[in-house]
Amino acid sequence: MSGRTRHDPVSRGLAAIEGVTVRLAQESDRAAVEPRCAVISLIWLILTATLIHSPLKLLLMGVLLLAAAGVLRADLRYLAPVWRAAAIVAALLAFPSIFNLITPGSDLMRIIDIPAGWRSLHPNLTVLTVTAEGLTVASRFFLRVIVCLITSGIILSLQTPRKLMAGLRGLGVPALFISVMALMYRYLIVLLRYAAELHRARLSRSPARGGIVSDGKWASVSMGIMFKRSFRLAEDMHMAMLSRGVATDEYRFVPASAGPVTGDYLFVGCSLLLGALLLLI
């Protein structure tokens, strides 16, 4: 979907997601690290982020990765709509854990006295506070999400998803698993188109914007329609695959590359070293 889009949030959101998926498929301006090397680095760095407990270390890892993105000239800007949405969701998920209700610990800030009637939920809790441990847990969760986003952003700026999947296959991941993933990725775009069409059809028949209730009803109806369409699409697609000679247990991929060169080994080496250093210090 190119050109100007309508100013309603749903149209903008759908257009933004489609823009990202189209950009992901473009190969022209990639530094092109060998796919298997890219996959190994991605998995190792994400594993490192999940093993690090200190928010400060996670922050340091994020800064180092952003510096690496700069050195590699990785363009991460096009992922901004996805990052924004993911960061907001991560923040919303992490937010409740700052309170003593979820994470007990040393109080940093008193928020409110809990009314007597509500104390049956948690008999020992008389006051709602923000705790130091809660802040640590929330910031750790939030920073992990951000670091993982930066890592995947860098890898995706170096290789297309299709080649990364071929790289996974090269590392011995079962073909069935990858073929399902490849088709999910491919048909995400088709389903986005359906969603955009549904939304436009609704706009064309609605002279004024509906309220939250009518928007909610429309969203649930649309989800039902999308489910039915995706089910039908999956059936048709499976037939199209069979008709084109696919045997699911020996699904063949376009060869990812001729093989790693010195620069690819250097890339994996640096990734492994960065992860190891962050885990050891």
Add this chain to the structure above:
Amino acid sequence: MPDMNITDENTVYHTSDLSFKYGDKTALDSVSVRIRKGERVALLGANASGKSTLLALMDGLLLPSSGSIKVFGRELCPVSLNDRRFVRHFRSQVAILFQNPDVQLFSDTVRDELAFVPLQLGLSWPEVREVSRSAAEIAGITDLMDRPPHTLSGGEKKRVALASMLTADPSVILLDEPTTGMDPRTQHWFIELMEEFAAGGRTIIVSTHDLALLPELADRALVLGEDHRIAADADAAGILADLDLLLSVNLIHEHTHRHGMLKHTHPHLHAMPYHSH
């Protein structure tokens, strides 16, 4: 009418009392036909008469509820479709073009799309590239090779889907409503391409309800009625001339209007070659 019980080496498809049901809804009922090598056959019928179902059965994508279907003398059944050698041969010889090209185009780029079938058929990478290049030239899509399929227009998608089908160099081509979504220039190109294929000895089976294109696409027509049975099997010109038959299977409708004081009724279909008062 040929004897339906005889299968010779020139027979590509032979169906015998072929029926198919979606749940308890009949899609095809007792269809018996024989299609020989090099024939150009049109499956004619109104919407939901069973044309696409018959094509899916011919491509081994559905299995009959009752009756049988044979291709190259071998029955399409779970046993044959689990025989890898047969499946590889069958898939390299029979290709289908789906009505909706979106279901057929999976890959990130047109180039990968064209590499898909030869890769699955086990060709080496240099062969895959050569076959893809040749199919792209035939379909006139060499300038689209690096484009993602979902960014193409409807006509371009059809061309890519057709090129992808050609990469297997099939001897039997199944086309489900192929001209849907094509502009007039692409339609003209498509018809010429099909004529070339037919001249090269390929068997072409095309489902359509576009009677205007019938003489261009097929020499023989199988007409499916709304009862999902074969209503007629004859040469295309004969079918087009039989207005009572076309009316009865809902391929044309009667149209009543006035010329001054005179009330006038005649069979009608827009763009039909014999549409005259």
